[in-house]
Amino acid sequence: xxxxxxxxxxxxxxxxxxxxxxxxxxxxxxxxxxxxxxxxxxxxxxxxxxxxxxxxxxxxxxxxxxxxxxxxxxxxxxxxxxxxxxxxxxxxxxxxxxxxxxxxxxxxxxxxxxxxxxxxxxxxxxxxxxxxxxxxxxxxxxxxxxxxxxxxxxxxxxxxxxxxxxxxxxxxxxxxxxxxxxxxxxxxxxxxxxxxxxxxxxxxxx
Amino acid sequence: xxxxxxxxxxxxxxxxxxxxxxxxxxxxxxxxxxxxxxxxxxxxxxxxxxxxxxxxxxxxxxxxxxxxxxxxxxxxxxxxxxxxxxxxxxxxxxxxxxxxxxxxxxxxxxxxxxxxxxxxxxxxxxxxxxxxxxxxxxxxxxxxxxxxxxxxxxxxxxxxxxxxxxxxxxxxxxxxxxxxxxxxxxxxxxxxxxxxxxxxxxxxxx
Numbered sequence: 438x439x440x441x442x443x444x445x446x447x448x449x450x451x452x453x454x455x456x457x458x459x460x461x462x463x464x465x466x467x468x469x470x471x472x473x474x475x476x477x478x479x480x481x482x483x484x485x486x487x488x489x490x491x492x493x494x495x496x497x498x499x500x501x502x503x504x505x506x507x508x509x510x511x512x513x514x515x516x517x518x519x520x521x522x523x524x525x526x527x528x529x530x531x532x533x534x535x536x537x538x539x540x541x542x543x544x545x546x547x548x549x550x551x552x553x554x555x556x557x558x559x560x561x562x563x564x565x566x567x568x569x570x571x572x573x574x575x576x577x578x579x580x581x582x583x584x585x586x587x588x589x590x591x592x593x594x595x596x597x598x599x600x601x602x603x604x605x606x607x608x609x610x611x612x613x614x615x616x617x618x619x620x621x622x623x624x625x626x627x628x629x630x631x632x633x634x635x636x637x638x639x640x641x642x643x
Numbered sequence: 644x645x646x647x648x649x650x651x652x653x654x655x656x657x658x659x660x661x662x663x664x665x666x667x668x669x670x671x672x673x674x675x676x677x678x679x680x681x682x683x684x685x686x687x688x689x690x691x692x693x694x695x696x697x698x699x700x701x702x703x704x705x706x707x708x709x710x711x712x713x714x715x716x717x718x719x720x721x722x723x724x725x726x727x728x729x730x731x732x733x734x735x736x737x738x739x740x741x742x743x744x745x746x747x748x749x750x751x752x753x754x755x756x757x758x759x760x761x762x763x764x765x766x767x768x769x770x771x772x773x774x775x776x777x778x779x780x781x782x783x784x785x786x787x788x789x790x791x792x793x794x795x796x797x798x799x800x801x802x803x804x805x806x807x808x809x810x811x812x813x814x815x816x817x818x819x820x821x822x823x824x825x826x827x828x829x830x831x832x833x834x835x836x837x838x839x840x841x842x843x844x845x846x847x848x849x
Contacts, residue, residue, distance in 0.1 A: 460758045462669035540761045550819045551757040552666045555746045564819055598816065598825075599832050603805070606812030610804065613756045613770055619804075626805050629835050 445483045447473040453494045457534075457542040460552050461491055488557055491549070495560070498545050499567050510574050516581040517588075517633060520600070523575075524623040527604065532617045543612035547605045572597045579631060589632035599630050651689045653679040659700045663740075663748040666758050667697055694763055697755070701766070704751050705773050716780050722787040723794075723839060726806070729781075730829035733810065738823045749818035753811045778803045785837060795838035805836050 451473035455464050466487060470477045484490040509522050535541045542548075546564055554561040576597035582588045590596040603626050611619040627633075657679035661670050672693060676683045690696040715728050741747045748754075752773055760767040782803035788794045796802040809832050817825040833839075 459762055460666070460668050462666050462758075463762075542761065543757060547815060548757040550815055551749060551754045552668075554819050555748065556665055556669075561819065561821075568816070568819065595828055599809070599813075599828055602812030602816055603809050603832075604812070605815055606808030606810070607805075609753060609756055609811055609815075610774070610808055613760050613767065613774065615767075622801055622805055626809075626836060629838065630832060632835065 444475045444479045447475055448480060448483060448490065449493050449497055452490055453498060456494060457545060461549060462552065488559060491560060492563055495546070495549065495563055503570065506571065506574055510578050516578045516585065519578055520627055521624050524620065524627065528617055528620040531608065531611055531620065535615065535617060541612045541615050541617060544605060544608045547608060568601065572601050575600055582631070587633060596631055600627050603627070603630065650681045650685045653681055654686060654689060654696065655699050655703055658696055659704060662700060663751060667755060668758065694765060697766060698769055701752070701755065701769055709776065712777065712780055716784050722784045722791065725784055726781070726833055727830050730826065730833065734823055734826040737814065737817055737826065741821065741823060747818045747821050747823060750811060750814045753814060774807065778807050781806055788837070793839060802837055806833050809833070809836065
């Protein structure tokens with residue numbers, strides 16, 4: 438009992454929720470198993486260590502987020518509208534999280550970067566790969582916008598990094614102030630960072 | 644022995660170093676006392692809990708950083724040059740930390756925001772006050788630059804928040820990639836976010 442793939446998913450889901458609430462270091466295996474409703478023996482059947490579990494949580498979260506980012510950033514809309522949609526959906530996701538658990542949980546990858554990147558090289562490497570992938574996806578959209586002469590950047594990769602950094606910074610403040618309105622300026626800041634033409638309509642507040 | 648103000652400072656210094664290396668949650672009081680070289684009884688003489696110690700670490704770190712920010716941001720230089728100096732000194736500080744302990748430690752306040760702000764309201768409130776103060780200091784400089792028609796922002800407070808968010812986001816990446824070159828674009832991004840005139844000289848890389 439419990440040693441089914443269902444138990445593995447339950448452990449990952451419970452760990453993700455607990456990490457979002459309290460970070461990684463504060464968690465014990467017993468607590469994760471209790472929240473998952475699986476016997477403690479199951480844990481070590483699926484995960485040889487807490488670090489291996491953390492990597493599984495990161496991978497599963499990124500699988501979902503990569504699907505979302507791909508849908509948004511490779512859609513049919515004009516490139517700048519796709520970037521705008523990315524910020525709007527990010528804000529909507531943070532708001533939904535706040536409504537369901539009372540606080541803005543922020544970005545799981547950003548949280549784990551600041552908590553863990555100087556402690557485990559395996560987690561640091563995985564998080565680097567994820568942020569590299571995010572930057573590459575944003576870079577592609579900026580390159581399209583540049584071809585259309587809608588933005589004026591000298592280096593699309595550098596510009597993409599700055600857009601993702603602005604996103605992480607504002608999500609950090611949304612978490613600290615428990616207020617998703619902090620994400621409102623993302624779109625106008627993106628336009629500024631990319632030297633884009635000013636938007637014709639008013640900036641969307643979330 | 645140990646119950647002197649010297650012991651209090653030793654505990655705060657040791658806790659700050661350990662928090663920078665491994666975060667707050669992973670630390671135990673015994674470990675902090677061992678690193679500080681003081682008997683465990685001293686800890687509870689000065690600090691009634693680990694949370695009270697964390698607040699003391701935050702306050703002490705902010706006292707030093709506020710002095711630096713005040714010196715830089717209220718100096719005689721032109722307003723935009725003061726902002727530029729802020730980024731240069733931030734990058735230099737992160738580089739010095741990397742050279743002394745091998746890794747970029749990032750921003751203590753950002754680290755604790757992502758690790759703890761959803762766990763303790765006292766720490767959340769203190770970190771909010773610190774970031775509010777940082778934003779206010781940057782806001783004053785932007786307002787001066789606006790008076791001189793060197794920037795074009797509609798809301799100096801909002802612009803200051805975006806500049807500080809960009810700083811936090813880029814410091815997060817400098818930590819993740821253990822590379823202070825990530826902080827190079829801060830100045831040109833600040834110019835873009837503020838709708839400033841382009842700099843006449845090349846952008847400073849650090």
